[in-house]
Amino acid sequence: MVKRAALLFAQQRAATVLVVVILLVVYFGFFSSASSEFLTKDNIANITWTLAPWAIIAIGEVLLLVCGELDLSVGFILGFSGFLMHYLIDFYGVPPVLAVLLCLLMGVAVGFANGFITVTLGVPSFITTLGTGFILLGILLVTSHAYPATIPASAAGVGNWLGSWTWAEITWTIILVAAFQVVLSYTRWGLHTVSVGGNILGASEAGISIRKIKYGNFMITGFMGALTGLMVTFQTNSIDPSNASYTPMFYAIAGAVIGGTALAGGSGTIIGAFLGTLVLAILFDGFNLVGISANPQPIILGGAILVAMIANVQLARLRRAGRTR
Amino acid sequence: MSTPEPDGTEPVAEPGGSAGLAVDGTDVLRVEHISKRFGAVTALVDVNLHLRQGEVLALLGDNGAGKSTLLKILCGFQPPDSGRIILNGHEVTLKSVDAARALGIDVVYQDLALIDQLTVYHNMFLKRETVRWPLLNNRAMRRLARQRLDDMGIGLKSVDAEVARLSGGQRQAIAIARAIYSDAKVLLLDEPLAAMGAKEAALILDLIKDIKRRGDVSVIVIAHNYGQVLEIADRVNLLQQGKITLDKPSAETSVQELNDIVIAEYRRALEERHRSA
Numbered sequence: 001m002v003k004r005a006a007l008l009f010a011q012q013r014a015a016t017v018l019v020v021v022i023l024l025v026v027y028f029g030f031f032s033s034a035s036s037e038f039l040t041k042d043n044i045a046n047i048t049w050t051l052a053p054w055a056i057i058a059i060g061e062v063l064l065l066v067c068g069e070l071d072l073s074v075g076f077i078l079g080f081s082g083f084l085m086h087y088l089i090d091f092y093g094v095p096p097v098l099a100v101l102l103c104l105l106m107g108v109a110v111g112f113a114n115g116f117i118t119v120t121l122g123v124p125s126f127i128t129t130l131g132t133g134f135i136l137l138g139i140l141l142v143t144s145h146a147y148p149a150t151i152p153a154s155a156a157g158v159g160n161w162l163g164s165w166t167w168a169e170i171t172w173t174i175i176l177v178a179a180f181q182v183v184l185s186y187t188r189w190g191l192h193t194v195s196v197g198g199n200i201l202g203a204s205e206a207g208i209s210i211r212k213i214k215y216g217n218f219m220i221t222g223f224m225g226a227l228t229g230l231m232v233t234f235q236t237n238s239i240d241p242s243n244a245s246y247t248p249m250f251y252a253i254a255g256a257v258i259g260g261t262a263l264a265g266g267s268g269t270i271i272g273a274f275l276g277t278l279v280l281a282i283l284f285d286g287f288n289l290v291g292i293s294a295n296p297q298p299i300i301l302g303g304a305i306l307v308a309m310i311a312n313v314q315l316a317r318l319r320r321a322g323r324t325r
Numbered sequence: 326m327s328t329p330e331p332d333g334t335e336p337v338a339e340p341g342g343s344a345g346l347a348v349d350g351t352d353v354l355r356v357e358h359i360s361k362r363f364g365a366v367t368a369l370v371d372v373n374l375h376l377r378q379g380e381v382l383a384l385l386g387d388n389g390a391g392k393s394t395l396l397k398i399l400c401g402f403q404p405p406d407s408g409r410i411i412l413n414g415h416e417v418t419l420k421s422v423d424a425a426r427a428l429g430i431d432v433v434y435q436d437l438a439l440i441d442q443l444t445v446y447h448n449m450f451l452k453r454e455t456v457r458w459p460l461l462n463n464r465a466m467r468r469l470a471r472q473r474l475d476d477m478g479i480g481l482k483s484v485d486a487e488v489a490r491l492s493g494g495q496r497q498a499i500a501i502a503r504a505i506y507s508d509a510k511v512l513l514l515d516e517p518l519a520a521m522g523a524k525e526a527a528l529i530l531d532l533i534k535d536i537k538r539r540g541d542v543s544v545i546v547i548a549h550n551y552g553q554v555l556e557i558a559d560r561v562n563l564l565q566q567g568k569i570t571l572d573k574p575s576a577e578t579s580v581q582e583l584n585d586i587v588i589a590e591y592r593r594a595l596e597e598r599h600r601s602a
Binding site: 182186187188191192194195197198199202203205206207208266267 | 422423426434438439440441442443447451452454456459460461463
């Protein structure tokens, strides 16, 4: 009876999220008992600053992975976004709020370009976004001469909203995660995104525009990258060219996978990805608190990704085994 | 209920001829002189076919006979080289699958149409979702899906199940139900019984019988399993080497006769090849 109930539960998609919740409880329990600093306000703020960029980028990556694509360029959109704001305000006198909006528009435009090259020109998104990422990095390095810049003083007001205030990033993260989970689970956009990744021919047969869904999700991911760039800029109080890297994208995808998103498309949750990135953020923070050096951290991270992925693959097998004969 | 008897249409006995062209007012679909070539390969030669209101027409033929090409032309996937298609008395050009669907011609492919990861009710309403803006009205879709499947006699425990967990027959039934409720007037079923066990096939055969009983949808069933199809079809068209070589009411033919024709044709082609070699 218990075995049967366990099997039935394992066959539900929500079971993958449970794996992450268990990981979270274990890590949380371990670090809070191992270090008295873990639950302090400062440390929790630290965790949120690590978490926010990964979790927000993961929103876009989950949508893309679910519809069968991915974006490697988003970390470079992140890096370029802060500089673009600086150029617009300091060199062209654009009002801060408008500059922020133009930065977000830049992210959307890069997403559109990724969509165009991938969907219309037929280049695999892995290669497309590898290329656009490098181009953005090049533009950033050429225009900034690889030097950090200071945040324009006139942007302080808008900066409070985006990242200067301690809890700004996590507030946006929670709002966006909740909103886009609703989009994925309860709107036509989400349903069609799952359909395109689940059975592209079937979705097309049903009359869904594959082009629209893929373009749209690339543009959402670009938007998230640009938004995250501004947040990181204001939170760290500097515009740094080293922000432009693959790192946030890799952690976002790792978090998404740990949270149950299938790389093959057709399934995934944004909440799961949020929890997955939270696991990674807590791990990083916890390691530092208990004095584990940064060097072995990737071993633990790799292990965590593999364990989660193996669990997901096995759960997917169990689900298939639940097919009516 | 409308299963008209043949109206003097003569079955075509000799290869190269055309099936009888019905001109009575009850034809919902008529195909006239359709031909199609792919490079050096002739797929269809002067094919004439008609489908009456509420009728189930079995389009039979061996592999490579041209069934799939004809299906693709009828569902708007590819245009014919020549000939015309008349729907409800009006000549139509089927520029795309969407265009054909908008005119009421829908096709259900074997095991291709559904999204495994979605629930039964989401699959049934895919692209035609009920929305309470900006959100999906899942409650309404769930209720309607349940009602429609019950109406069609498709017994499913839950419409909340992911279709990946259903059997081949149940999936096929859902795909057919979806087409019926999306206002299809002409339904093309591509090998609906392929790779199915007896129980599964019975589910689909019952479903097609039910559609026939309702009489508002006309069906072309494409198959190469003669026995099962004769059970449900009003009329049979046999396609051989791109030509319709037989057009008979199901009651007037048999699996034996169809097999004999196909085998005779195969032997004749073989002899011809030997002679030319």
